[in-house]
Amino acid sequence: MRLIISAYLRTLRERDEFDCLLPDLAIAMGYTPLVRPQTGVRQLGVDLPVAGKNPDDDVEELVLFVIKQGDIGRQEWSSTVQSVRQSLEETLDVYLTKYVEPAHQSIRKKIVVATTGDLKQDTQPNWNGFIEKYKETAVFEFWSGDKVADLIERFMLDEHVFQEEDRVGLRKALAFAGERDYSMLDVDRLLTRQLGLDSQGELPATAKGGKTLAKAIIRLNLALRMFTKAAQDAGDTRQALWAAEHFLLKTWHRVQLSDDDLKDKEVMKAFELLHHSYFEAGVAYLTKLAPHLQTRDGMSGYTGESAEYAIVLLEHVGLIASFGIALYGADKSAEGQEKAGRVAELLCAMLANMPATASPRLDQNAIDVSLALLFLSLVEKFEEIRDWVYELQGRLVFSLVQGWGFPISSDSFDDLVDVAVFHDEDLMKDCVGSSWLAATLATWCVVCDMKEEYKHLVRSLKRKVPQLRPQFWHPDAESTKRWYFEDVHFDTGATEVLDLPEDMEDARGRMIQFLREKEWNVQTSTSAVKAGFLWLDLLNCRHYRFPVSARTWYALAVRPDDASVQQDVGE
Template sequence: MKLVIAEYLRTLKERDELDRLLPDLLVEMGYVTVARPQTGNRQYGVDIAARGKNPETGIDELLLLVVKQGDIGRPEWDGNSQAVYQSINDIFHVYLKSHLEPQDQSRSIRIVVATSGELKQTVQPSWSGFVTDNQAKAIIEFWGADAIATLIEKHLLDEHIFHDEDRRDLRRALALSGDSEYDRRDLHRLFMRTLDLNNKGQLIDKPKTGKALLKALRIVNLSAQAFAHWTLGDDGDTRQGLLAVERAMLWSWHRIQLADEKNRKDAIAEPFNMIWWGYYRFASQYFARIQPHCFVENSLTRYTSNGVESSLIAFEQIGILASIALFLGFHPIATEEEKNYWSCNANVVADALEAWLQNNGVSTSPCLDRHSQDITLAMFALIGMGRAEAAKKWLRKLFRNVDYAYKAKKFVPIATDSLDDMVEEGGWLGGQASDRMLEMSWMLATIAGWSVILGMDELYEMLAKNAKDDYPNVCIQLWHPEKDLYQHLYFRQAHFKSGVAEAPIQLPPLAEDYRKQMDIIRQSEFGKVILESPATKAGLIALDLIAHRHFSTPVAPVFWYSLMGTSI
């Protein structure tokens, strides 16, 4: 297990990733963190400060961490103003003289250089001499990847929380992380055991509380991050990594909602904040890999064997790109500078999404009815980032192809998730779709609703006419969640456990009449459901949207109906 953790630590590409892991480790070692890493503020050599008793010696000490990334060679040792040698001297000459609190004056001082790499042999003599020369001032140690891995295994993944079966499941998940067909079941078992959840999302007897719950959340995060980083290898599948960190984030949030108020606040303040940032970091890495493909025609779909496979790939990427854009666009902000930062990043992702739609013709031919969720998220992202014209252009093409599919009974977005159904009855590989595949449609209702929202009344009225004249037996429908939505949304597909269907929807001939129907629903009890979202109340709106896509739960119509009447 130590080898697994050490390898994970070595894959951390950014120093701030280690910055965020180490405070959790120190807490489990019994320390109280005094100062955490801060970007932009001069820290005089100290990245993390903590006080407490040394778990090995029992001595009361002030622990000062100098965090670096990668191996420490000659340049990293004394090559510039940010080098290790300079950082430790800053601690001696400035920090210990001017930054010590009165309660720390009598404490033993221990300085640790922590890195995700190793101390190279070329630096060993200089390091040893420096440690010896300054032993009267402080105890100086080096924690490389192996040392940190040992501490994580001992203090964070101890046998009382992280059992042998958890270790086996994590190893098995890591071994299969490069398989695009792997369903991550081993990782999911580990998550559920650690979070005290059964397969219905309910708490088992005697669930963890207090520090044990916080520790469990940290373990879930560490396991997900280790798995995700494994997928960044040359033979890995980063899509698997993204889905893993999403599941860890969603199930952790679900578990937090089952705790009492105090435990809930503590969990959100520390471990869930780490999970949230972990998702952001990995989503950024995923986007960096997918972004170049968005600007090349059919870059990921050109090698597929048929239209079904192309459509599945195209709409999965549409949903993922939209989720990331919305995560960035809805991110909590405290200053104008933060607003500009998140908005700028959201627009970069929206640029890629728009390019993906332009460069992949199959992005107008959904093969599954549930792709309506991906379409809704993408519409939200495009409109929210000021790309209404791109949204309208895409919607016209979607209507053209979906309308043709129902008329011709070919290439129909089927209302099941079975690929066998699609091949045998969907009309995608020859022949016509069966009547069973034409029974119902969320897709048509989604196109109708967005047509009205975007002021495309002519398109809506053409759809209403064709639905009546050319495919009258298709049951057009939508799903409206009820108040118990949030008991299920973050754990599994919610529409099988909550809410009611609006079916069959008889599309009135005029767009204005349908607009009135949508407004009635928006102002009904259904409209109040989205106001009860615990994620929205915590300022984490994007969490709900990620949950909808991740578990293939339809996005509540009242959520996107809210755009009616706005300036688009």
């Protein structure tokens, strides 16, 4: 395992990768970071200051990290203002003389040069001479990549809490990280064991929370970072983002099972590490995807509008939308909203440049469509919403009436092949049944006040495909207990079959009436909402593939001038 960690460390950049790992290691060693590394801020030679008791001699100390990347040779030692020697001198001359807090004045001062590589032999005399010169001012240590790997294995993956079974599972996961068809079973087992859950997601009586759980989450964050890095290096940023979603949701499921853990500051601080890792994986995913999204048919290669192509596109639509919703909900600052706006621009470019995004081939793509429409409504892209809804409902009606190219009600890819390639007529008839997508588009026509499109959709469905049944799934209180762990729509909640009226205002009235039903207003009191992570309740829909609650967008159908309705529904 140490060799794996050491090899992983050598792939990390200094900024936003290695400097994000070291605070986690410091916490695991018992130190408290005083600030987090921040790009663009003058650091006076110090990248990361931490304070606490040394785990080896139990002496209180202030540790100042100077973080570098790769091997340290003569050029890296002293050639520019960013070299090691210059950073150390600035730490001694400025930071230690002017910026040490009063509480840390009397404790031991240690300066650690941490790098992902090694100290080259030709630079060893320079290092020895420097620490000899300043030995009265501070204690000096050099942490090579191997040293950091050793500390990670000792304090984050120690034998007592990271058993051999988990080590083997992590090795297998890293080996298959770049394989699109990898089942992630090893990752799931690792998560379940580390979080102390049984196979059903329940918490045994012997499970430990608090500090023990916080340490487990920190270890899982390291495992996640290793996996996402391996997947990204193999070219699969989508797999990396999926893994980050999985770690985030399963961990939140475990945290919310205990009120004590929800209130534990260490647990919540550890969970935020996973939170940050998810956003980093999302940024890497979008950075790779952006040039293709902004080019006409930039993701098609040499293919046309095939069923497989449409499925891949809608998967990316869901990934981008759920990431955008998370970004919008997690950071309400002007900068955060600007970032969410840029993600929305990329999504809009994708919808405009990839016409096949308006041709879902699986009814479950209603999940991705719903998330995309919700995200665009959050950032007020209403014109783009109307354009896409217009295309979606038009293509849905056309494909259903023609009897080919429609989204099948089955979630089986084998069924899709039989329908799309072999034109199995009996199966085609069986696959025109319940439809989340028809219900979704009809109600979004109401939200967008698209009267003609709504009328065309409803009349066409009733007259041309009367066997199709628009429906919604509504979660109940039982659903919210497990929906961070697995798909819950088969055995919790309730399914509503919609009899869509031809008059759009009647449909609006029914939607508002549903909003008044308090029994189904469960999403305002989930554990994620109470903790400020509302976006988790939408991320789980995409990840576990169960329908987004229609109530989420029903509120958009309430007109601004109808104050009485707004008061009744509490939106």
